[in-house]
Amino acid sequence: MDTLHALGDGFLVALSFQNLALAALGCFLGTIIGALPGLGPSNGVAILIPLAFSLGLPATPALILLTSVYYGAMYGGRISSILINIPGDEPAMMTCLDGYPMAQAGKAGEALAISGIASFVGAFFATWGLVFLAPQLVKVALLFGPAEYFALFALAFATIGGVAARNQIKAAFATGIGLLIAMVGVDLQTGVARFSFNNIHLYDGIDFLVAIVGLFALSEVFVFLEHRAGGGVDATKVPLGRSMPSAKMLGHVTPAVTRGTIVGFLAGVLPGAGASLGSFLAYMLEKKVSGRKGTFGAGDPRGVAAPEAGNNAAAGGALVPMLALGVPGSGTTAVLLSLLLALNITPGPLLFQKHPDVVWGLIAALFIANIMLLALNLPLVKIFVRVLQVPSRYLMPTVAMVSFVGIYGISGSSFDLLVMVGFGIMGWLFRKMDIPLVPVILGVLLGKLMETNLRRELTISDGNWGALLDSPLSIAIWTCAILGFVLPLFIGRFIRPAAVNNEALDSD
Amino acid sequence: MKFSTFCKAALACALLALPGTAHAFDPGSTECIAPANPGGGWDFTCRQVGKTLQDLGLISGTMQVTNLTGGSGGVAYAEVTGKRNKDNNLIVAASSATSTRLAQGAFPGANMDQVRWIASVGADYGVIAVSKNSPISTLPELFDKIKADPGSIAFAGGSAVGGWDHLKVLIAARKAGFKDVRKVKYVAFEGGGEAITQLLAGSVQAFSGDASEAKGFVDSGDIKVLAVLAPERMPGDFAKFPTAREQGIDAIGANWRGFYGPGGMSDEAYKFWEESIAKLYNSPEWKKVMETNGLAPLDLQGAKFEAFVKDSITDIQGLSREIGLIK
Amino acid sequence: MKITDRILGVIALGIAAFFIWRATLIEEPFISDPVGPRVFPIIICVLVGLTGLGLILKPDPEPQWPALATLLEIGAGTAVFVAYAELLPLLGFVIATVFAAGYLAWRLGATLPKAALAGLAISLGIFVVFHLALGLNLARGPLGF
Numbered sequence: 001m002d003t004l005h006a007l008g009d010g011f012l013v014a015l016s017f018q019n020l021a022l023a024a025l026g027c028f029l030g031t032i033i034g035a036l037p038g039l040g041p042s043n044g045v046a047i048l049i050p051l052a053f054s055l056g057l058p059a060t061p062a063l064i065l066l067t068s069v070y071y072g073a074m075y076g077g078r079i080s081s082i083l084i085n086i087p088g089d090e091p092a093m094m095t096c097l098d099g100y101p102m103a104q105a106g107k108a109g110e111a112l113a114i115s116g117i118a119s120f121v122g123a124f125f126a127t128w129g130l131v132f133l134a135p136q137l138v139k140v141a142l143l144f145g146p147a148e149y150f151a152l153f154a155l156a157f158a159t160i161g162g163v164a165a166r167n168q169i170k171a172a173f174a175t176g177i178g179l180l181i182a183m184v185g186v187d188l189q190t191g192v193a194r195f196s197f198n199n200i201h202l203y204d205g206i207d208f209l210v211a212i213v214g215l216f217a218l219s220e221v222f223v224f225l226e227h228r229a230g231g232g233v234d235a236t237k238v239p240l241g242r243s244m245p246s247a248k249m250l251g252h253v254t255p256a257v258t259r260g261t262i263v264g265f266l267a268g269v270l271p272g273a274g275a276s277l278g279s280f281l282a283y284m285l286e287k288k289v290s291g292r293k294g295t296f297g298a299g300d301p302r303g304v305a306a307p308e309a310g311n312n313a314a315a316g317g318a319l320v321p322m323l324a325l326g327v328p329g330s331g332t333t334a335v336l337l338s339l340l341l342a343l344n345i346t347p348g349p350l351l352f353q354k355h356p357d358v359v360w361g362l363i364a365a366l367f368i369a370n371i372m373l374l375a376l377n378l379p380l381v382k383i384f385v386r387v388l389q390v391p392s393r394y395l396m397p398t399v400a401m402v403s404f405v406g407i408y409g410i411s412g413s414s415f416d417l418l419v420m421v422g423f424g425i426m427g428w429l430f431r432k433m434d435i436p437l438v439p440v441i442l443g444v445l446l447g448k449l450m451e452t453n454l455r456r457e458l459t460i461s462d463g464n465w466g467a468l469l470d471s472p473l474s475i476a477i478w479t480c481a482i483l484g485f486v487l488p489l490f491i492g493r494f495i496r497p498a499a500v501n502n503e504a505l506d507s508d
Numbered sequence: 509m510k511f512s513t514f515c516k517a518a519l520a521c522a523l524l525a526l527p528g529t530a531h532a533f534d535p536g537s538t539e540c541i542a543p544a545n546p547g548g549g550w551d552f553t554c555r556q557v558g559k560t561l562q563d564l565g566l567i568s569g570t571m572q573v574t575n576l577t578g579g580s581g582g583v584a585y586a587e588v589t590g591k592r593n594k595d596n597n598l599i600v601a602a603s604s605a606t607s608t609r610l611a612q613g614a615f616p617g618a619n620m621d622q623v624r625w626i627a628s629v630g631a632d633y634g635v636i637a638v639s640k641n642s643p644i645s646t647l648p649e650l651f652d653k654i655k656a657d658p659g660s661i662a663f664a665g666g667s668a669v670g671g672w673d674h675l676k677v678l679i680a681a682r683k684a685g686f687k688d689v690r691k692v693k694y695v696a697f698e699g700g701g702e703a704i705t706q707l708l709a710g711s712v713q714a715f716s717g718d719a720s721e722a723k724g725f726v727d728s729g730d731i732k733v734l735a736v737l738a739p740e741r742m743p744g745d746f747a748k749f750p751t752a753r754e755q756g757i758d759a760i761g762a763n764w765r766g767f768y769g770p771g772g773m774s775d776e777a778y779k780f781w782e783e784s785i786a787k788l789y790n791s792p793e794w795k796k797v798m799e800t801n802g803l804a805p806l807d808l809q810g811a812k813f814e815a816f817v818k819d820s821i822t823d824i825q826g827l828s829r830e831i832g833l834i835k
Numbered sequence: 836m837k838i839t840d841r842i843l844g845v846i847a848l849g850i851a852a853f854f855i856w857r858a859t860l861i862e863e864p865f866i867s868d869p870v871g872p873r874v875f876p877i878i879i880c881v882l883v884g885l886t887g888l889g890l891i892l893k894p895d896p897e898p899q900w901p902a903l904a905t906l907l908e909i910g911a912g913t914a915v916f917v918a919y920a921e922l923l924p925l926l927g928f929v930i931a932t933v934f935a936a937g938y939l940a941w942r943l944g945a946t947l948p949k950a951a952l953a954g955l956a957i958s959l960g961i962f963v964v965f966h967l968a969l970g971l972n973l974a975r976g977p978l979g980f
């Protein structure tokens with residue numbers, strides 16, 4: 001009960017007028033930042049750190065402001081995914097797959113509301129997990145050595161087959177391209193440059209933000225240019241539909257939200273895996289569970305609920321290693337960590353003992369931000385869907401320019417912009433040829449991590465490949481990957497040919 | 509105080525007289541380039557120094573922090589030497605990583621004389637540590653174990669192979685009498701925190717990093733510091749740990765943090781920055797920042813700092829050549 | 836006619852071959868782990884190559900390629916984006932963005948005066964939100980914005 005007592009004290013800290021106002025401000029700014037392509041939780045928080053400084057805030061209020069931004073951005077990413085098929089940040093990528101089809105079918109309001117509720121549930125339980133399980137969860141993180149991480153990333157890639165619209169070969173091709181892009185830059189394990197063609201801009205590799213904004217946002221602009229070129233009025237007038245889902249639909253998505261929360265939270269706890277992996281695995285698991293009954297890819301509400309529960313739960317999970325170990329589990333927590341340092345607080349195993357007011361104030365702030373976000377987001381659904389009524393001749397230029405600003409404002413590099421335009425063209429061509437984009441991003445995000453962990457393990461074991469299967473945990477993950485995802489791919493061909501028909505429904 | 513005001517006025521005039529160059533229209537508006545994304549060490553240096561300079565009234569207004577990412581600092585270096593060579597309002601965050609890259613020729617066509625080295629704001633000394641359960645308790649013991657069985661110990665660090673965390677291991681190994689330092693296993697991680705986690709998880713047996721990265725885990729007793737790579741014992745919490753030198757391994761590894769400015773910066777501007785950062789360094793505010801972030805003293809400005817960077821580059825070059833990292 | 840996927844397959848084979856060749860050129864590091872920097876890229880190239888073969892053998896039906904005029908439209912859009920990226924640091928954010936956003940609005944169906952207005956509004960709107968409110972560093976041109 002000490003925990004609850006400490007949490008109560010935390011609420012006393014957080015529930016002052018100033019702190020509530022800061023949380024509201026943070027939630028609002030975070031939602032907007034999350035919804036803008038190119039700006040996600042990590043650079044959103046980084047951008048707002050100077051604001052916290054210039055307001056002269058002490059440690060706890062500053063943290064409250066910035067964690068509200070963090071949670072707000074995780075909420076906001078889904079808005080642009082659903083409304084304009086452009087993920088606001090990388091974990092919201094999976095939400096495009098079913099959210100946009102829902103919006104096109106006139107269910108934008110419902111999709112937004114479901115994803116908002118799923119985000120709330122994911123974040124809410126993840127925060128409780130943070131309160132009660134942090135010390136135990138740290139032990140889970142410590143079970144993951146390089147071999148286990150390698151197995152985990154292999155599991156993620158084994159599920160990719162399910163992303164493909166019609167042609168598995170094209171999903172594999174897209175994955176390969178993503179992996180190849182991830183290989184560009186200086187190799188961490190040897191320090192030599194790979195595929196950088198002596199161009200200094202390529203030494204650090206290609207930032208996945210550049211890839212995702214190019215592939216999703218700019219290619220969407222090209223699609224509009226293609227269809228609307230030379231004038232004419234907007235052809236599509238999408239009906240806005242209701243703004244609250246029915247109780248039946250909510251009941252329908254509840255199991256998906258539950259599973260998504262658990263998967264996402266666990267992925268968040270592992271340093272390095274993060275929210276993108278959480279939302280991806282949550283989506284894939286849901287698709288797997290629903291089997292032939294689902295309409296995934298064509299506007300299944302569960303396809304919106306699961307990844308949103310997953311990525312918001314991962315956001316809470318990522319705070320576990322940051323607060324308990326001082327190890328950032330994601331880009332955003334890395335930024336929060338440097339903020340803690342700047343505020344005179346050394347994170348690490350003793351943070352809970354040394355600065356209980358900060359930690360519990362922060363956790364209380366998470367609860368408050370979460371409730372505030374739900375309260376802010378549900379009524380705003382009606383306003384958000386109005387974006388659909390903005391004529392595309394004004395909306396798309398704005399999207400394009402915001403994409404450029406997002407990338408340039410962070411890296412200050414014209415070269416990155418050119419690379420982004422290249423990705424935009426590539427995304428447009430891929431869409432024409434029905435090549436899925438998600439595997440490309442997954443390859444870019446996870447490819448290097450997968451290689452690096454393989455090579456770390458083999459360095460440690462002096463080249464003994466058997467070491468990859470040396471722990472029960474890695475054997476379990478490999479079994480999961482092979483039994484759950486690889487074998488069905490082959491067996492399904494012969495035993496359940498009907499399943500293929502369902503895949504044919506998947507289209508963008 | 510008077511001097512710096514005069515300096516700023518002079519700066520403003522000088523800038524107004526140069527309308528042709530880009531960015532010259534903001535007399536007195538200062539800028540710090542962080543050659544990495546927001547959230548990293550360089551970004552942190554820029555923001556902390558910018559904020560403290562403003563708090564101390566050494567600059568008027570806010571220092572603009574620009575993130576210019578790429579090439580491990582190489583893109584920013586090229587931008588400054590190429591396009592902004594005469595900008596008097598500009599400083600750029602740098603650290604040992606910068607001098608390591610310069611030494612190893614990783615910035616194509618660049619050398620340290622193309623910019624003006626302004627001042628340091630502190631240093632982060634290297635540590636070598638093992639998990640609290642490790643049977644090893646001194647640095648010579650660790651190296652004896654590696655000599656007996658090179659496969660038994662893997663070092664983890666937060667930089668790439670050939671980077672600073674790795675070089676520290678190699679420096680120590682050489683001083684400990686290794687002929688072929690390639691035998692010492694090093695596993696690169698994304699950052700110091702991740703490397704320590706893997707030490708705690710038991711995947712690796714030793715850790716090479718900076719004192720600031722290790723501080724939280726030293727306080728909690730999760731890791732055992734075998735040696736600090738400083739010339740003498742550090743102040744504060746780390747005072748109880750012996751230096752490598754005390755244990756007969758004369759290895760020093762300081763990750764310094766500081767700034768350079770454009771090569772064409774005027775002497776007046778250079779002097780202004782040198783003195784401003786000296787004042788910053790001596791302020792109680794900065795002392796507090798240093799203490800919080802585990803920064804050790806390194807008080808060098810102007811010519812002294814330039815000589816320090818030159819020495820450190822020569823050292824790293826010699827070492828890298830000797831162990832074959834560069835030809 | 837299923838020529839598109841077959842061409843893509845050939846391109847995939849080309850990419851695989853090119854990058855395998857580049858991978859063999861990666862300099863031998865002095866200190867190397869047991870796997871080395873070349874193995875993983877080569878495995879990936881083999882994967883890409885195999886998918887290329889698969890595409891040649893089992894192509895999908897032909898996608899709807901747009902007419903030449905539309906392709907030119909895409910090309911022109913790309914040229915504007917490239918020019919925008921190159922001119923951004925020279926002209927400054929506001930001016931460059933007025934032109935790029937205005938062009939897009941025009942091509943997407945706005946009348947010229949409205950497109951010009953939209954360009955101005957988008958540019959200033961982004962400038963206010965991102966630079967003045969969020970403090971993001973947009974490109975500063977000779978006029979300081």
